[in-house]
Amino acid sequence: MHKTLFASAVLLVFFSCSGGSGAKKNGELTLKNTADIDRPAATVVLTRQQLEEKTGPLGDQYLKFSADTATLTAQYDDKDGDGRWDEVLLLCPLKAASSQKVQLEKVVTPPVVERPALAHARMKLKNEDQSFGENMEKVQMPDQNPPTDFSKKKLPPYLTEGPGWENDKVAFRLYFDTRNNKDIYGKRIAGMVMDSVGANPANSYHHLADWGMDILKVGSSLGAGALAFRYQKPDGKDTLVRLGGNNIKSETYQLLSDGPLRASFLMSYPWQLEGKPVTVTEKISITAGKYYYTSEVAVKGSELPKDLKVDMGIADFYENQPDSIVTDKAKIVYSFGRQSENHDNLGMAILSTQPATTRIWSLGDTVTPLSDITSSYLMEQPAGSQAPAVFRFFAGWSLTDTAFNSVDGFKGMLQQELEKLNHPVEVD
Numbered sequence: 001m002h003k004t005l006f007a008s009a010v011l012l013v014f015f016s017c018s019g020g021s022g023a024k025k026n027g028e029l030t031l032k033n034t035a036d037i038d039r040p041a042a043t044v045v046l047t048r049q050q051l052e053e054k055t056g057p058l059g060d061q062y063l064k065f066s067a068d069t070a071t072l073t074a075q076y077d078d079k080d081g082d083g084r085w086d087e088v089l090l091l092c093p094l095k096a097a098s099s100q101k102v103q104l105e106k107v108v109t110p111p112v113v114e115r116p117a118l119a120h121a122r123m124k125l126k127n128e129d130q131s132f133g134e135n136m137e138k139v140q141m142p143d144q145n146p147p148t149d150f151s152k153k154k155l156p157p158y159l160t161e162g163p164g165w166e167n168d169k170v171a172f173r174l175y176f177d178t179r180n181n182k183d184i185y186g187k188r189i190a191g192m193v194m195d196s197v198g199a200n201p202a203n204s205y206h207h208l209a210d211w212g213m214d215i216l217k218v219g220s221s222l223g224a225g226a227l228a229f230r231y232q233k234p235d236g237k238d239t240l241v242r243l244g245g246n247n248i249k250s251e252t253y254q255l256l257s258d259g260p261l262r263a264s265f266l267m268s269y270p271w272q273l274e275g276k277p278v279t280v281t282e283k284i285s286i287t288a289g290k291y292y293y294t295s296e297v298a299v300k301g302s303e304l305p306k307d308l309k310v311d312m313g314i315a316d317f318y319e320n321q322p323d324s325i326v327t328d329k330a331k332i333v334y335s336f337g338r339q340s341e342n343h344d345n346l347g348m349a350i351l352s353t354q355p356a357t358t359r360i361w362s363l364g365d366t367v368t369p370l371s372d373i374t375s376s377y378l379m380e381q382p383a384g385s386q387a388p389a390v391f392r393f394f395a396g397w398s399l400t401d402t403a404f405n406s407v408d409g410f411k412g413m414l415q416q417e418l419e420k421l422n423h424p425v426e427v428d
Contacts, residue, residue, distance in 0.1 A: 026104050032098075035097070035420055043262070045089055064107050070093075072090060116191060116192070121165040123176075125139070126155055126158065130154075132159045141251045143250050162175050167286050168289065169291050170185070170396075174267070186400055208342055215341050219317065220367075221315035225293070230380065231305035241273070278299055279301065283295070295392075297383065301384075312378065321336060327355065329422060333360045346398070347407070352379055357382055359381075
C-alpha cells in the first residue's frame, strides 16, 4: 500500500507514437469523454493490468500509443520501485461527448522525442560557489532549520527556499524550514521555470518578469494549501496546530516522478501531537493542463488525538470575497479579488470530494486562543483513518489567463473541473 501511494523509485519515458496504416497493431482501446465539454488536455491513467488485457503479457516491453495520425504523449511510472513500470499516464485531447480509438503497439525500447515537459518537480541545494546543483531525489532537512535571513545571506540553502513544483499553468513552492508554508508563482508562459527562478539574487521573483512572479502574501496564514491539525485537548478545548514551528524537528523530501505529464514528491514529518509521536506524510502531485495540485495527507500513530482533523488553508489578504460551491459529490471553498502581490486578480480554491465529512471555516487577522494561524480560509477533513485526506488546491491568476479577470471566469473553471469529476474519461 505505501509503496503504491508513495513510490521509492520512478522510471519515466517520454515518447511519441506514429499513426498511419503502417503501424503494427497489438491491441486497441477506446477513450470516451462522457462530459459535454471539450478536454484539450485530458490525461488518463492506464494500469499495466488494463493494458495487458488488450495486448497480452508485456514483461519488460513498452507500448506505442497512436490515435489516427496524432502523436500521443505518455509517461511511464514505476510506483513500487521494482524496476518495471506499473502505470501509464496518457495525454489524449478529447472533444465533448466523443470517443477516440487508441492503437497499441508493443516495442522493446520506445523512441524518445524531445518535447517540452508539461510538469516538473525539483529540489536543489546551493553549492559553495553560490550556484545551485542538480535536482535531488531525496533531502532531509536539518533539525529546526530556520528561515533564511536575507539581510545576511543573498541566497537560501535551497533554491526558492525549498521544493518547487509546476505545470504549464501555475507553479508552487514549499518552505523547507520551520515555517513549512506554501506559496504561489504566477506564470505567464507555459514552459518550466522553477529551475532558474530564484537562482540569481539580482532578479527578484517579487518583481513582475516575462515568465511571471511570486504572487502570494503568506504571512501567518496557511498560504497556498499549508496544513494544520485540529483536535480537542484534555481540558475539552479545541486547538489548531500548524504543521510547522517548534513542532517540526525534521522533515524529508523524496522525489517520486518528474514529468513530462505529471510530477510528484513525498514530504515526511516525524512529529508530535499532544506529546505523542506521530508520522505525517503529504504526497503532492501536479499534472499537465490543470490549475491545481493534489495533496494526499496521512497521519499514523498509536495514540492519535480523538476526533483528529486535518485542515488545508488559503491566505486571506488584500481585497477578496470568499464563497463556496457544494454538490453531492464535492465541496469547494474559494476566494477571488485583487489579492495578488501584483495587485491584480487572483482566485484560489480548495476542493474536496468528500462533502459529507468536509467542513469550511475561517480565521481572522488576530491571534486567538485556538491557534497562532491567522488570515486564512480553511477546509477540514477527518485525519488518521485508513485512507488519506485528499485536497486539490487551485490558483488562477489574471495574467495567466484573461478568463481570471472576473470571478465568473474563475468560478467557471471550478465548475468545469466539477463536471470532469462527475464525468470521468471512460476506458474500454
